[in-house]
Amino acid sequence: MIIKVRERTKMSAYERLYLPEVFRGLGVTLKHLFHNLFGNHKTRPLQTVRYPEQKLNYPERFRGQHRLLRRDNGSTRCVACYLCATACPAYCIHIVAGEAKDPKIEKYPTSFTIDMLRCIYCGLCVEACPEDAIRMDTGIHTKPFLARSDAVMGHLELLAFPGQKDTSLPYGAQEYRVLKNTEKI
Amino acid sequence: MAFLIITTLIKLIIIEFLFLLPLAAILTWMERRQSAYIQDRVGPTRAGITIFNHRFTLWGLIHIVADAIKMFFKEPFIPAKADKIFFKLAPLIPFAISLIIMALVPFGPDIKCIDIPIIGTWLLTNFPEYSNITLQIARVDTGLLLVFAISSLSIYGIILAGWASNNRYALLGGLRAVAQAISYEITLGLTIVGIFIIFGTAELSQIVAAQQQPLFTSLPTWGVFVQPLGAVFFFIAAIAESKRLPFDLPEGESEIIGYFVEYSSMAFGMFMLGEYLEIVVLSAVFTTLFFGGWHLPIIINLQINSFLAAILGMIIFGVKVFLLSALQLQIRWTLPRFRYDQLMRLGWKNILPIALANIFITAGLVWIDPTYKLAAYFGMGLTIIFIILVIIGPRRATLTATTSFNNPNQNQV
Ligand code: SF4
Numbered sequence: 001m002i003i004k005v006r007e008r009t010k011m012s013a014y015e016r017l018y019l020p021e022v023f024r025g026l027g028v029t030l031k032h033l034f035h036n037l038f039g040n041h042k043t044r045p046l047q048t049v050r051y052p053e054q055k056l057n058y059p060e061r062f063r064g065q066h067r068l069l070r071r072d073n074g075s076t077r078c079v080a081c082y083l084c085a086t087a088c089p090a091y092c093i094h095i096v097a098g099e100a101k102d103p104k105i106e107k108y109p110t111s112f113t114i115d116m117l118r119c120i121y122c123g124l125c126v127e128a129c130p131e132d133a134i135r136m137d138t139g140i141h142t143k144p145f146l147a148r149s150d151a152v153m154g155h156l157e158l159l160a161f162p163g164q165k166d167t168s169l170p171y172g173a174q175e176y177r178v179l180k181n182t183e184k185i
Numbered sequence: 186m187a188f189l190i191i192t193t194l195i196k197l198i199i200i201e202f203l204f205l206l207p208l209a210a211i212l213t214w215m216e217r218r219q220s221a222y223i224q225d226r227v228g229p230t231r232a233g234i235t236i237f238n239h240r241f242t243l244w245g246l247i248h249i250v251a252d253a254i255k256m257f258f259k260e261p262f263i264p265a266k267a268d269k270i271f272f273k274l275a276p277l278i279p280f281a282i283s284l285i286i287m288a289l290v291p292f293g294p295d296i297k298c299i300d301i302p303i304i305g306t307w308l309l310t311n312f313p314e315y316s317n318i319t320l321q322i323a324r325v326d327t328g329l330l331l332v333f334a335i336s337s338l339s340i341y342g343i344i345l346a347g348w349a350s351n352n353r354y355a356l357l358g359g360l361r362a363v364a365q366a367i368s369y370e371i372t373l374g375l376t377i378v379g380i381f382i383i384f385g386t387a388e389l390s391q392i393v394a395a396q397q398q399p400l401f402t403s404l405p406t407w408g409v410f411v412q413p414l415g416a417v418f419f420f421i422a423a424i425a426e427s428k429r430l431p432f433d434l435p436e437g438e439s440e441i442i443g444y445f446v447e448y449s450s451m452a453f454g455m456f457m458l459g460e461y462l463e464i465v466v467l468s469a470v471f472t473t474l475f476f477g478g479w480h481l482p483i484i485i486n487l488q489i490n491s492f493l494a495a496i497l498g499m500i501i502f503g504v505k506v507f508l509l510s511a512l513q514l515q516i517r518w519t520l521p522r523f524r525y526d527q528l529m530r531l532g533w534k535n536i537l538p539i540a541l542a543n544i545f546i547t548a549g550l551v552w553i554d555p556t557y558k559l560a561a562y563f564g565m566g567l568t569i570i571f572i573i574l575v576i577i578g579p580r581r582a583t584l585t586a587t588t589s590f591n592n593p594n595q596n597q598v
């Protein structure tokens with residue numbers, strides 16, 4: 001059995017007077033206050049990143065908004081296997097599978113939606129996908145929404161990530177039903 | 186009679202609506218900015234108004250307006266089983282009590298009616314029975330006692346809030362507040378006994394007047410000089426009374442569930458504003474008792490028109506109150522919160538005996554030397570010993586911080 005003995009440092013009698021230490025503490029905070037009010041900001045600038053104007057570089061593995069990937073012929077890579085929806089801890093992926101024309105592919109999603117308000121950006125869907133069809137490498141924040149229904153992103157939005165805006169590319173089986181905004185699940 | 190009503194109304198507007206409420210509002214902003222600077226942050230600076238393509242943010246002062254608007258437009262939610270009347274009444278009590286206490290505090294020297302420009306002579310001919318205007322809304326003989334009698338009522342607002350919201354956590358928060366208030370009220374009462382002994386009066390404007398007497402040449406008989414122990418422990422107990430950090434166990438904004446969990450929108454805003462009002466009121470009372478109220482030793486000898494003197498006095502009073510409020514904010518952002526048993530131990534076992542001893546020491550010193558010189562020597566000796574302790578006190582080896590202040594990732598976009 002391992003017993004971890006933690007030594008507690010006893011306060012000295014002087015420290016238990018408390019008030020002198022309070023004044024010392026006040027000295028420390030006042031030093032910071034006056035430095036930041038009147039001091040030289042060049043030698044020690046404030047740490048705040050003024051966000052919209054100033055941005056930090058995100059780490060390479062930053063999980064941003066999702067995107068769906070396409071095959072070379074433009075059809076979606078997703079085979080509607082439901083693995084991502086099963087892995088998702090927030091239950092925010094909803095897939096409706098349809099039969100693909102290509103017998104080797106078997107299935108494709110007629111509708112693939114992610115509720116961005118429920119998503120916790122954990123990346124488990126990406127891990128789960130056997131087809132590398134879904135990724136979170138867009139590097140963009142999900143934009144704010146005015147209505148909750150707007151937060152549910154359909155496959156068209158997910159496929160049209162920045163840099164691949166061209167949605168005129170052929171997509172999967174031709175009978176794919178184009179969902180209107182109002183028709184989202 | 187008409188004279189009294191009108192002057193009282195004017196005084197009311199000046200001290201409550203032009204001083205107390207705006208200062209409390211500014212403190213809500215100041216707390217955020219000051220804490221930001223203490224922690225090397227920036228604080229709120231975003232809210233602003235754009236006029237002719239120029240953006241005015243006034244260092245973030247517009248956040249006050251933004252906060253108020255936000256508070257008013259939120260949903261005032263009342264829990265289903267709450268006691269509706271008391272639930273709505275509770276936030277008003279601390280708020281109202283702060284306003285009442287402020288009415289007892291003198292905020293300037295008396296004005297002779299004749300000295301008021303333009304209407305002075307008119308006043309003298311029409312209201313010959315009133316020669317003075319006192320810059321204090323209510324001059325009560327039991328002033329100081331009344332202040333404490335009324336300020337102890339504000340705990341009712343808190344226990345009512347806790348009880349009426351029909352929430353166990355809120356009730357527990359209210360009970361914590363009551364236990365704390367009772368413990369520290371005794372200290373508060375004991376520390377002012379020293380003031381009674383020294384100044385021999387409970388009337389606040391007379392206490393201020395007594396503090397103008399020179400002690401040594403130009404040093405006035407301010408409370409801090411003759412009653413340093415009383416001043417320090419009064420301040421500690423008063424912070425505990427107003428439930429600010431390090432004594433903020435009743436609410437514990439971020440960690441503990443406090444008595445106003447169930448409050449939302451402006452009802453919560455009233456509690457919030459009430460807290461800042463209490464800061465201002467506490468500073469005002471503290472100034473009056475220990476820092477000579479509206480007076481400053483350099484200015485006392487100036488032979489000027491009493492109207493100008495009153496304006497000067499009001500400014501001095503305002504500055505003192507402001508600085509003390511800033512000190513309270515500073516203390517809040519310096520000290521960690523006490524544990525509940527530490528709070529009780531500090532109140533009953535440490536501060537209370539010292540406050541009690543302070544009474545006997547003060548009484549003894551004043552009995553030996555009625556000119557207060559001995560009390561002042563004693564106080565200054567204590568202060569000097571204390572300063573030496575702070576400077577040369579033993580220090581623990583501290584961890585050296587290795588923060589780099591130049592963040593390489595930070596780039597301008
Ligand atoms: S990131 Fe996590 S929460 Fe979001 S969709 Fe993927 S699995 Fe679900």
Ligand code: SF4
Pocket residue numbers: 077078079080081082083084085095128129130131132133134
């Ligand atoms: S795991 Fe991949 S292939 Fe399977 S449904 Fe999700 S995105 Fe499509």
